[in-house]
Amino acid sequence: MSAAESAVETIQREMTIFARRARASAGRMHPELSLVSYTLLGHLEERGGCRATDLAAHYALDKSTVSRQVAALERAGLIERRLDPEDHRVQVLHLTEAGQEILAQVTRSRRAAFRERLAGWPEEDLVRFAAYLERYNAGQGDPDPA
Amino acid sequence: MSAAESAVETIQREMTIFARRARASAGRMHPELSLVSYTLLGHLEERGGCRATDLAAHYALDKSTVSRQVAALERAGLIERRLDPEDHRVQVLHLTEAGQEILAQVTRSRRAAFRERLAGWPEEDLVRFAAYLERYNAGQGDPDPA
DNA sequence: TGTTCAAGTTGTACTATACAACTAGAAAGC
DNA sequence: GCTTTCTAGTTGTATAGTACAACTTGAACA
Incomplete structure (x- = not known):
C-alpha cells in the first residue's frame, strides 16, 4: 500500500x-443543549435569524425533524418565531436573550474542552490541522463518507 | 485572538x-450496517472475538445497548456466541463468515468514499492530516469534547 | 379562478441509547 | 459448606432524534 x-x-x-x-x-x-440544538442555535446567531426550511436544507434534515427541534427550542424559551409579514406561511426564527446566553455558555464550555484537548500542540500544527479539517469538510460530493 | x-x-x-x-x-x-454495528464487527475482527462487556467498556456504551446490538447482529447471522466453558456467564462473540464478508464489503465501500473525498490531496498533506487525527484521538482526558 | 407549489405541523414508526430491575453463575468470607 | 457479594448478560421502560407520509394553510401562476 x-x-x-x-x-x-x-x-x-x-x-x-x-x-x-x-x-x-x-x-x-x-x-442542556444537544449537538443538533447547539448547531441550530449557532446557525441562527450567525445568520441573524432564518426559516425552518433553510435549517432543514442546510443540515440535510427532514422538515418535520426541524419543526420538532424548533418547537422544543421555543418551549425552552431559547428562540422565538416571527411571522413574515410578506408571506404568512413563513416563520422567521430568532434567538431570544436566553438563547444567546445558553449558546454563549455552551460555546465557552466546548471551546475550553477543545483547548484542553489541544494543549501542548505547537501553534503551527494547530493552524495546519484546522486548515485540513476545513478543506475536508468543504469537499464536494457526498456530504460525508463516514 | x-x-x-x-x-x-x-x-x-x-x-x-x-x-x-x-x-x-x-x-x-x-x-446494511450502522456505524455502531460496523465498529463492533471491526472490533471483533481485530480481536478475534471478545465479550459483550469488553465492547461496552471499550466504546463507553451501556451493557444493555451492547446486548441489543449483539442480539441484532446475531439475528442477522453476522456473529455467533460461544459459551465460555470456563465461566458459564460469559459468551465469547465471533464473526461468522457472512459477518466477515459484510464487514469487508462495507470497509471497501467506506474506503472508496474517503478516497474519492480526498482525491486531489497531495500525499504529503494526507500523511500529515492522518497524523494529526491520530494525535487528536489519542489525546488523554475527556474522551471527546465534541 | 382553479391548480399547483411551498412552509410547516402532526401522526406514525424505527433506531439508538440509558437506567433500573432482574436472572444466572462465580467467587469470597466466615 | 452455606451465605453474601460480585459479574455477565437480558429485559422492561423511557427518551431523543430521525424519516416518511398525510395534512393544512397560504402564495403564485396559468
Whole structure:
C-alpha cells in the first residue's frame, strides 16, 4: 500500500472513531443543549435569524425533524418565531436573550474542552490541522463518507 | 485572538460539523450496517472475538445497548456466541463468515468514499492530516469534547 | 379562478441509547 | 459448606432524534 493509501485508511479510521464518540460525549458534557440544538442555535446567531426550511436544507434534515427541534427550542424559551409579514406561511426564527446566553455558555464550555484537548500542540500544527479539517469538510460530493 | 486560539476555534467548529453529518450519511451510504454495528464487527475482527462487556467498556456504551446490538447482529447471522466453558456467564462473540464478508464489503465501500473525498490531496498533506487525527484521538482526558 | 407549489405541523414508526430491575453463575468470607 | 457479594448478560421502560407520509394553510401562476 502506498503512503497515500495508508494515510487515507488512517483518516477513515480516525474520523470514524471521532464520529462515534462525538454525540455521546456531547450529550454528557452539555445536557442542556444537544449537538443538533447547539448547531441550530449557532446557525441562527450567525445568520441573524432564518426559516425552518433553510435549517432543514442546510443540515440535510427532514422538515418535520426541524419543526420538532424548533418547537422544543421555543418551549425552552431559547428562540422565538416571527411571522413574515410578506408571506404568512413563513416563520422567521430568532434567538431570544436566553438563547444567546445558553449558546454563549455552551460555546465557552466546548471551546475550553477543545483547548484542553489541544494543549501542548505547537501553534503551527494547530493552524495546519484546522486548515485540513476545513478543506475536508468543504469537499464536494457526498456530504460525508463516514 | 492569537493564531493558536483561532485555530482551536476552527478545529472545534469543523469537528462539530463532521460529527453532526457523520451518522446520517453513514446510515444512508451503508444501510446494511450502522456505524455502531460496523465498529463492533471491526472490533471483533481485530480481536478475534471478545465479550459483550469488553465492547461496552471499550466504546463507553451501556451493557444493555451492547446486548441489543449483539442480539441484532446475531439475528442477522453476522456473529455467533460461544459459551465460555470456563465461566458459564460469559459468551465469547465471533464473526461468522457472512459477518466477515459484510464487514469487508462495507470497509471497501467506506474506503472508496474517503478516497474519492480526498482525491486531489497531495500525499504529503494526507500523511500529515492522518497524523494529526491520530494525535487528536489519542489525546488523554475527556474522551471527546465534541 | 382553479391548480399547483411551498412552509410547516402532526401522526406514525424505527433506531439508538440509558437506567433500573432482574436472572444466572462465580467467587469470597466466615 | 452455606451465605453474601460480585459479574455477565437480558429485559422492561423511557427518551431523543430521525424519516416518511398525510395534512393544512397560504402564495403564485396559468
